Amino acid sequence: MTLGVALLAVLLVAAVASAIAYRRASALRVARAKGARLNSLPIYHAMFAFLWAALPAMIVLAAWSPVQSRLVDQAVLASPEGRALPDSDIQRESILGEAQDIARGKIEAGFNPESTALAPRYHEANGKYAAIGGAFALLVALAGAAFAVTRVKFEFRARSGVERWVMLLLMAASTVAILTTLGIVLSLLFESLRFFGMVSPTEFLFGTSWSPQMALRPDQAGSSGEFGSVPLFWGTAFIGAIIAMIVAIPLGLMSAIYLTQYAAPRVRAWLKPILEILAGVPTVVYGYFAALTVAPIVRDFGLSIGVTSASSESALAAGLVMGIMIIPFVSSMADDSIAAVPQAMRDGSLAVGATKSETIKRVVLPAALPGVVGGVLLAVSRAIGETMIVVMAAGLSANMTANPFAAVTTVTVQIVQLLTGDQEFDSAKTLAAFALGLLLFVITLILNLIALTVVRRYREAYE
Known part of the structure; x- marks a missing residue:
């Protein structure tokens, strides 16, 4: 048996x-x-x-x-x-x-x-x-x-007995989720403390040079490694919070406005599911699209306008594709927020002589702004955790540059690089991945908490 x-x-x-x-x-x-x-x-x-x-x-x-x-x-x-x-x-x-x-x-x-x-x-x-x-x-x-x-x-009372069992199952599921989160935090924290015992937290948080490669002999150059994380977080913010948001916010918001205010019900019933399919496409597929299609176009465009440093791996290529990927996050949240605005506010604006576009711009969007902001913050949280697109289209160089045609890297990519292969968890190079993960976890958690707070206030106002 x-x-x-x-x-x-x-x-x-x-x-x-x-x-x-x-x-x-x-x-x-x-x-x-x-x-x-x-x-x-x-x-x-x-x-x-x-x-x-x-x-x-x-x-x-x-x-x-x-x-x-x-x-x-x-x-x-x-x-x-x-x-x-x-x-x-x-x-x-x-x-x-x-x-x-x-x-x-x-x-x-x-x-x-x-x-x-x-x-x-x-x-x-x-x-x-x-x-x-x-x-x-x-x-x-x-x-x-x-x-x-x-x-x-x-x-x-058999029904009460069944409900008690269901309650226990729900409590067990909640406990597993909480313990899993706690285990993640503790595993990151303990290994990060070991890392900070080898590298100064000041150097890690404020250093501007990232070169975690450790030399084999003490007399070699750079034998102690350089662990300044600022270029990594700058690359993460540059690609995920700046370039991607420049693409995702206008397209996502305008899509939501069209689907909720202008599209016919039959058109909305077709377009909204098609738009949300973008959220289900595997990120490696976006990575192939960025590396094979978008990156060459971006490089040729940069060379045509005189940017001699334009590379086939660039922050702009990765950011454009990442922005397309997170359009459904912005669009769905904005769609729900705009649809939740009371019809009486629209009717009142139209009654005093405002046009439909003026009503959307001066009444609907300001009323839906908290929900839209919450969706944007959730999209940013999703973008800064992306790895595959950056690996395939942005490169691995930790450059602190504002040139969108240059190669940069992000925190998640470096975590993958540090933990790839057979690693021993007794060197600063390997433990640096846990310190990066802990800091990224804190940043993402703060963004999610802010987004949830904004959305909760919005729901309390209109539900």
Whole structure:
């Protein structure tokens, strides 16, 4: 028996318990003994039985899975073949990994001959401990099913029981989300503190030179590396917050105005989904478009106007495509904000003689401005976290320049560069990625909080 088979058996027990509870509740509903009335519908009794039979057993299986993995490893290492393994941790891990793959049927034979001898031990131990865990989970499922079925009575409030289970599931989901966020912050924070123990925070936050390459010998030039993050954040702001916004804000806002104020309902029903498709296009596709189509056009344009430093990798090419990518973010938020403006305000403006365009410019847009600003800030947050477009169209050079035809890079690109390949987390070069991630996380969080605050104030005013 495997844990997958045990899970299927648990679900089967839960389904049978649900069917029995439904039939018993339906029979009670028809009987109405002594004028009594069933408190909850039969479907709630069925759901109550299914939840009591399935969820506790599934929790047992989830908790048993890591325990089983550890017990299997101990059993294999305690076998004669396991005791004969080399003392080197690297060789041992390699042999054990190959033995696991052979036991699971992923490969037929390993590079190490010892792995073939260990595979039957893994198969035997896995079957033994999976049977133990599966049997215990089945007992829990049967106990839960018996408890739920015996609760099927006239006065039992099955609906309240189901709602309590749903509430627990919602709380568990919320807790997982919160703990995940906390884990991300703590992992960034601890590694960032290690980095700041090697590099001064002042140099990192205010330095203007970025060259994290570490020399192999102390007498080499630049052996200590340079970790000034200002060029990286300037490149991020230049591409994502300046060039991209110059493209996204006018196009997104005008699209929203047309779709809400001028377009016919049938036209809006077609154009709005087509516009929002842009948000679902993979960023690597935008990167190909920027590198193969937009970048050569930008380079040729720069050379034609006399910019001799125009490069095929430029901030302008990446920013233009990134602006196109985030148009739906600005457009959707602006669309919702404009549509939420009370019709009485439009009617009042038209009643005093204003034209439709004057009403939009002087009444609708000022009233919808908080929502529009919130959408812009959310779009900026999305733009500064983009990586693929910058890698493929803007380059990897950490240049602090205002020339849009020059190659620049961003924080996210450098994080990818620092963590690419087999890295050891004991050098300032590798740990710098966590410091960059922490600072970018803080900036993005602040932008999101500002956007949510603005949108909340808008909703309170018009809902």
